[in-house]
Amino acid sequence: MSESIPTIKEIARRLNVSVSTVSRALSDHPRISTKTKEAVKELAKALNYEPNSKAIFFKQKRSFVIGVIVPHIYEDFFSKGISGIEDVALENGYTILFGQSHDRIDKERQVVDAMKNQRVDGLIISLSKETNKSDHLKTLDAYNIPVVYFDRVPSLPGVNKVFCNLFEGTVDMIEWLFKQDRKRIAFINGPGAIIASKERLDGYIEGISRRKLKVDMQMVEQTDFSEEGTHKAVARLLALKKPPDAIISFNDYVHMDAVKYALKEHVKINEDILFASYANISVNKHTAYPPVVSVDQFPYSQGEAAMKMLMDILQHKADEDAAAKAFLHKEIPVALVYNS
Amino acid sequence: MSESIPTIKEIARRLNVSVSTVSRALSDHPRISTKTKEAVKELAKALNYEPNSKAIFFKQKRSFVIGVIVPHIYEDFFSKGISGIEDVALENGYTILFGQSHDRIDKERQVVDAMKNQRVDGLIISLSKETNKSDHLKTLDAYNIPVVYFDRVPSLPGVNKVFCNLFEGTVDMIEWLFKQDRKRIAFINGPGAIIASKERLDGYIEGISRRKLKVDMQMVEQTDFSEEGTHKAVARLLALKKPPDAIISFNDYVHMDAVKYALKEHVKINEDILFASYANISVNKHTAYPPVVSVDQFPYSQGEAAMKMLMDILQHKADEDAAAKAFLHKEIPVALVYNS
DNA sequence: GCTTACAGGGCAAACGTTTGCACCGGGTTT
DNA sequence: AAACCCGGTGCAAACGTTTGCCCTGTAAGC
Secondary structure, three states: OOOOOOOHHHHHHHHOOOHHHHHHHHOOOOOOOHHHHHHHHHHHHHHOOOOOHHHHHHHHOOOOEEEEEEOOOOOHHHHHHHHHHHHHHHHOOOEEEEEEOOOOHHHHHHHHHHHHHOOOOEEEEOOOOOOOOOHHHHHHHHOOOOEEEEOOOOOOOOOEEEEOOHHHHHHHHHHHHHHOOOOOEEEEEOOOOOHHHHHHHHHHHHHHHHOOOOOOHHHEEEOOOOHHHHHHHHHHHHOOOOOOOEEEEOOHHHHHHHHHHHHHOOOOEOOOEEEEEEOOOHHHHOOOOOOOEEEEOOHHHHHHHHHHHHHHHHHOOOOOOHHHHOOOEEEOOOEEEEOO | OOOOOOOHHHHHHHHOOOHHHHHHHHOOOOOOOHHHHHHHHHHHHHHOOOOOHHHHHHHHOOOOEEEEEEOOOOOHHHHHHHHHHHHHHHHOOOEEEEEEOOOOHHHHHHHHHHHHHOOOOEEEEOOOOOOOOOHHHHHHHHOOOOEEEEOOOOOOOOOEEEEOOHHHHHHHHHHHHHHOOOOOEEEEEOOOOOHHHHHHHHHHHHHHHHOOOOOOHHHEEEOOOOHHHHHHHHHHHHOOOOOOOEEEEOOHHHHHHHHHHHHHOOOOEOOOEEEEEEOOOHHHHOOOOOOOEEEEOOHHHHHHHHHHHHHHHHHOOOOOOHHHHOOOEEEOOOEEEEOO
C-alpha cells in the first residue's frame, strides 16, 4: 500500500543502467555522459527521489546533523541563539538535533549521549549551571565529534568557543549613567559562584573607579534569581541612608522583579531611580517599565558565529594541517541598547 | 589517531564469537546463554560501546528521531510545548530534530524537506500562519512518515491532532468577570481570519449572552498584534461614552501593550479596569501588571499529548488492524489562572 | 591492420547491524 | 540404535549509497 520510497536502485532498474552510474550521474561525475546524466536527473525528479541521508552517513560517516544543547529554550537569549544557529545550519544543508539540559548535569549527560548515538557531525553546547567539569564531553572526542561552546563556556583554553565579555559593557553602562547625572549607582548581581557575576562585578568596580570614586559595597547586592531574593535586595537598597539613584540588575528578569517591588514602595521608575540591566530581551518592548539601558549580548549573532565556527572545523577536519586544527575562540562585542 | 569507535564487530573479534551472537546477546535474545551474554555486555561496557543508530535505521528503517516544527521558538507557548514533546521523546528513546517556520510557508517547506531527507520516524508540527493547504505535508505520506498536528491544526478531519478549544475558557472567564461585578467587558481580538480569533469571539458572545445581555460590538476591538494596533484599540475603548470596566486581550503580549497604553492614560490597572488575557506566559510572574486572569492552554501538556499520540501511531504502524489506524484527535482542556 | 588511448559505464566491496536459517553436539524418546 | 529435540551459535544476506577498479567499444596513431 505505501508505495515504496524511491531509491537509486529503482532509478537504475527503470533506466537499465547500474546503480553506480546513477550515483555518479546524480553527483555530476565527469565520467558520465551528459545524456545519461540528463536522463537520470529527469527520472529522479519525476520520482521525487530524495537521497537517504542515513545510508549516506553510513557510507560517508557524515550525518549532516549537528546537535545543539542549551540549558533552556524558554529564555529569550537561547531561543534567539538557536535561531542564529539554525539559519546558518540550513544554509549549509545541515539540520539540528535539539536538546535542553534544564540546567542539570545529569540531563545534560543524557542528551549528549543521545546525540552521540545519533552520530551528529558536531555539537554546539551552552553548559548547564551545574556543569563544572566536562568529562561527559570528553567521550565525544573518541567519536571524533567536534564541540563548539556557546556563551556558557568553560574557562579552560583547549576548546572552541564563542562568547561575550560583559566587562566592557558594564563599564560603558556606568559611564552612561554618570552622564545622566546619577551618582549612586547600585548593582544587583547574581550568585558569586558563576563567572557571569564576576565579569559584571569587575566591570562595575572598574566603572566606578574610573570616576575616582570609592566603591561602596553596600551598593552591591546579590540575588539568587528568585523573586524574593530580588525583592530583599531592592528592599535593602531602598533602606539605605543614601539610597541609590540608579540600579543595575543582573538581567532583565531580575530587573522586572526589582521594578515590581520598587513600585510597591512608590518609587517612580526611571525617574527617582534609573533602572539598567543586561540581555535586552524581547518582552522589554512590551513591558510598562523597561530598563532605560540594557546590555545586548546579541545571541543571534553568537549563534551564527558558533555555527560558522563549527562548519569551519568540519571543513578542515581531514586536514593534516595542524594550524587548521588550533582551537578557535571568538568574542562577540556587546552593545548598550536604550529604551526611551 | 582518533581511536576507532567500538562496533559490534570489534566485540565479536575480541571475544572470538560471531557478530550475530553479539547482536543477539546485546538485545537479550533467549537463545544466547547467560554466560555469553554477560561476557558480551561486560566488554561492551568496557569499550564504551554505543550502537550506531544510523546503521540500525538502515536495517530497521527506523531512525528514532522525530521532527518538530513550530512557527517560533521564542514564544513562551511553543517553548513549553517543545519541552513537553522533548521529555516524552527522551523517555522513549527518541531524539528530536528541530525547525522553525518563522510563520512562513516557504520556510516550512524547506524544513519539512530537511526532515524528510533525514528520514524522521514521525513529525509534530504547528502550522505557520501562512499555511492554509498542506500539500507539502502530503509528500510525507509517500515516505510513510506519520504527522501529528499540534495547536495550530488544520480544520480538516483526516489528520492526527492535539489542540485546545478556547470557547469554553472564554465563557468561563466572562462568568468570572461578571462575578467580580464587572458589567462592561471589552474584548481585544486578533485578526478575524485566524481560527483562534473566531473561537474566542464565539466564546465572548456566548458568555455575554448567558447573562441575557446584548452584545455591544463597540466593545469588541481588533489588533494586528503590533504595538500601535493594540494602542489604537485601547484608545477607542477608553474614548467610549461608557468605557469598559474589564478588558480581555487576545493574549498576554497584547495584554502588555494594552496595559502600557492604559498606564499613559492614567488608568488604574486592575482597579478601574480589570485586565484578562490568554496564554499565561511565564513573564506574567515578573511583570508589574499581570492580567488578573489568564486562560492557560497548557502547552507542556499539549506537547506531551502530541508526542504520546505519535508514539502510539508508531507502535501500531505495522498493525493491519484498521481501527488502530483511525485518525486521532485530542482536545486538551484549558483552565483559568488567577494572579493576585 | 595493429596497437594505444580514452570515454563511458558496470562490478563488487564496504559501511554496522539484524535476522532467517543452518549447523552441531548431547540428551530423550521410541 | 535410530529418530528427535533443543540450547547455543555461526553464516550470510540485506538495507542504500559510494567508489576503486575493471571491462568494452570506438577512434586515433602508427
